Amino acid sequence: xxxxxxxxxxxxxxxxxxxxxxxxxxxxxxxxxxxxxxxxxxxxxxxxxxxxxxxxxxxxxxxxxxxxxxxxxxxxxxxxxxxxxxxxxxxxxxxxxxxxxxxxxxxxxxxxxxxxxxxxxxxxxxxxxxxxxxxxxxxxxxxxxxxxxxxxxxxxxxxxxxxxxxxxxxxxxxxxxxxxxxxxxxxxxxxxxxxxxxxxxxxxxxxxxxxxxxxxxxxxxxxxxxxxxxxxxxxxxxxxxxxxxxxxxxxxxxxxxxxxxxxxxxxxxxxxxxxxxxxxxxxxxxxxxxxxxxxxxxxxxxxxxxxxxxxxxxxxxxxxxxxxxxxxxxxxxxxxxxxxxxxxxxxxxxxxxxxxxxxxxxxxxxxxxxxxxxxxxxxxxxxxxxxxxxxxxxxxxxxxxxxxxxxxxxxxxxxxxxxxxxxxxxxxxxxxxxxxxxxxxxxxxxxxxxxxxxxxxxxxxxxxxxxxxxxxxxxxxxxxxxxxxxxxx
Numbered sequence: 001x002x003x004x005x006x007x008x009x010x011x012x013x014x015x016x017x018x019x020x021x022x023x024x025x026x027x028x029x030x031x032x033x034x035x036x037x038x039x040x041x042x043x044x045x046x047x048x049x050x051x052x053x054x055x056x057x058x059x060x061x062x063x064x065x066x067x068x069x070x071x072x073x074x075x076x077x078x079x080x081x082x083x084x085x086x087x088x089x090x091x092x093x094x095x096x097x098x099x100x101x102x103x104x105x106x107x108x109x110x111x112x113x114x115x116x117x118x119x120x121x122x123x124x125x126x127x128x129x130x131x132x133x134x135x136x137x138x139x140x141x142x143x144x145x146x147x148x149x150x151x152x153x154x155x156x157x158x159x160x161x162x163x164x165x166x167x168x169x170x171x172x173x174x175x176x177x178x179x180x181x182x183x184x185x186x187x188x189x190x191x192x193x194x195x196x197x198x199x200x201x202x203x204x205x206x207x208x209x210x211x212x213x214x215x216x217x218x219x220x221x222x223x224x225x226x227x228x229x230x231x232x233x234x235x236x237x238x239x240x241x242x243x244x245x246x247x248x249x250x251x252x253x254x255x256x257x258x259x260x261x262x263x264x265x266x267x268x269x270x271x272x273x274x275x276x277x278x279x280x281x282x283x284x285x286x287x288x289x290x291x292x293x294x295x296x297x298x299x300x301x302x303x304x305x306x307x308x309x310x311x312x313x314x315x316x317x318x319x320x321x322x323x324x325x326x327x328x329x330x331x332x333x334x335x336x337x338x339x340x341x342x343x344x345x346x347x348x349x350x351x352x353x354x355x356x357x358x359x360x361x362x363x364x365x366x367x368x369x370x371x372x373x374x375x376x377x378x379x380x381x382x383x384x385x386x387x388x389x390x391x392x393x394x395x396x397x398x399x400x401x402x403x404x405x406x407x408x409x410x411x412x413x414x415x416x417x418x419x420x421x422x423x424x425x426x427x428x429x430x431x432x433x434x435x436x437x438x439x440x441x442x443x444x445x446x447x448x449x450x451x452x453x454x455x456x457x458x459x460x461x462x463x464x465x466x467x468x469x470x471x472x473x474x475x476x477x478x479x480x481x482x483x484x485x486x487x488x489x
Contacts, residue, residue, distance in 0.1 A: 028113040031188050033063065034163040038103040041133035042095055043188040044116030050095045052081035053088040064107030070099060071131040097121065100131040100190020118187065122202040125150070125195050132158075132193040136203040137185045138282025143171035144178040146185050146201070152176060154199040159192040168192070207233055207278040209286040210259075215274055215294035216338045218316035222263045222294045223339050223364045226276050230286075237285065238263070239275045245291065248275060255279055260339065260361035271295045308335050308354075316340045322371055323380075329354045331387070339397070340364035344371035349381035352393060356385070356414070360397035365420075370402035377424035378404045378432070385412035385440075395419055405433045406449075409440035413470075416444045423452035423460065425479065431458050434480070437465040444472045452480045461485050 029043035052068050059065040060083060067082040070093055079091040095101070097119040120136035134146065143158050157172040160183055169181035185191070208229035216223040224238065235255025239248040240263065251263065266272055272295070275288040302318045309330045314321055319341040326348030329335045333354035337343070339361045343350075345368070360366040370379035382403035385393060393414035399422070400406040406421035407414075421434040434449035435442075444463070452460040462480040463472065466487045477483045 028115050029118070029188065030111050030113045032109065032111050033059075033065075033103060033105050034109045035105050035107070036163055036166070037161055038105060038163070039100060039131075039161050039190045039192075040103045041100045041135065041188055041190045042097055042114070043118065044114045045119050046095050046097050051092050052090075052095060053092045055095050056081055056083060056088040059103070059112060063105065063110045063112070065103060066106040067104045069102040069104070071129065073126060073130075076129075097135070098123070098133070100133045102131075102190075120203045122200050125154070125193060125199050125201060127195050127198050130193040130195060131190050132201075133190045134185050134201060134203070135187055137187050138204055138280075138284050140283045141185045142182050143169075143185060143191075144182045147171055147173070147178040150199055150201060154195060154197045156194040156196050158194075160189065204280065204282050204284060206284050207280040207286040209289045210236060210276045210278055211289065213274065213276050213289045213292050215272075215292040216316045216340065217294035217296045218319065218340055219298035219300070220264065220266060220268055220296055221316075221340075222266055222272060222274070222296055223316060223361070224261045224263065224274055224276070224292075225339060225361055226259055226289065228259060228278065230278060230280070232281060233278045234281050234283075235279050236261075237277045237279060239277070239288065241273045242270060244273050244293070248273075248288075258362050260363060262340075262363055266296050268296050268298060308333055312336070314338065314341050314343070320344050322346070323348070323350065326351070326381075328352070329356055337366050339366065342367045342369065344369055345380035345402075346371050347380055349384050351384045351386055352412075352414075353386055355393045356383070356395070357393065358395050358398050362397060362418070365397045365399045366395075367399045368401070368403070369399070375402045377402055378430060380404075382406050382408060384408045384410075385414050386410050387412060404430055405436050407435045408433075408438075409436070409442055409468075410438040411440070413441040413443075416442055416447060418446045420448045420450075422448075422450055423480070425451045425453045432460050433464045434462045434477075435464070436461075437463070437468040437470055440465070440468045440470060442468075442470045444470055445474050447475045449475060449477045450479045454481065 056068055067080050069078050069080050072079050079093050081088055081090045118136055125132055147155055152173055157170055159168045159170045162169050169183050171178055171180045210226040211229045213226040235257050237250050238252045238261050240251045241248045271293055273291055273293045275291050278286040297317050300318045300320055302321045304321050305324045307328050307330055311334045314337045316338045321343045323345045328351035331353045335356050337358040358366040372379050379402045382405040395416045396418055398419045401422050432452055434452050449462040452462055454460050460481040462477045463484045
């Protein structure tokens, strides 16, 4: 039964910690004091000149606390402030955010709220005995991790009092590895730590909030994209509201690993407000990102039958875009296409003499395809980058289908990344290429180029280049007549 009690105590510690974690920095921190000894650290910033008498008075306003103890590092002895005949007595030591205390409750268990903000400072650990605190410890931080972080050359053991069994849980070294009880390290608690040398411990830095959050409204959907501001992020949380600046609710059930999210639980005509947070490997959550909003609607399809001569955005809410003839993006002009947009071609080619920025996401790619009810390979010519040599064009997370040549680059070097360029096996009586390069230095990476494989006498290549020096890496090229061919390159 003792082992079960220990497990129950460890689970209780985790529950208490999550209660702490879910409050904001400005909310009360609530600590549950059990009957008996409580290993405690002051969970919020202590008021100036706050001392043991003040603390004992405050606690006994609503409870029955017999004493508060602290370990004096200078003398190597415990000091005690105790309740005597209706008032505090004993040593009136200072209450600080740098050390732990043992609070002895004579009466029933009780909850006590501490208003204020947390203090997440570095902790000094001295050789020998420490009644140590570990403020702002992450949500899944354990005594095993703490031992490893401090190091075997500095720390010998760490203990926590188990109220349920009136025993100590202990973590120690065994064969160079942490062993014994693996219990949570919790903000608001203190621990008996035996050090073999002086050292310090600092709480992990909270992750930075995501940046560049953008919302793209569509038909009964909103696509969100953002950038990761801190390396080593475990995932992201999405918060949504229909009220600007307040009443946010988390809408993802699990941490998101991608830098994009599609919210399909929305109604057209309603404005939604969004914020995103980062969560690091310790479970710490960042502050909210800046707020963005979007109003989903349906305005498509949109017919395109003329050249693009001014800077233009193609919006998700106006998708699909139906291109009825050959068109071009004129020199000096930029066309930007939002994630999730479909561009469908009746026929012809799409010439880019200016710049094309088509940046989809993993779950919401930009799609270029045939508009025919029964699409066939070769229904349209493809994307043709001609003379836009600045290299500022980008195709990221795009899908290109049914084109004779998916992407043609002449004196132009767009970045082509995370794209799917698909042919159709044993179809088409013409030469076809996934990507064809002429005097191009494009950066082509993390793409899938497949099915340019015709049993006829026509030429089919995944990538064909002439007089070009592209960078090609991390691509999946398969089921093609030839993979990569260079001619006079």
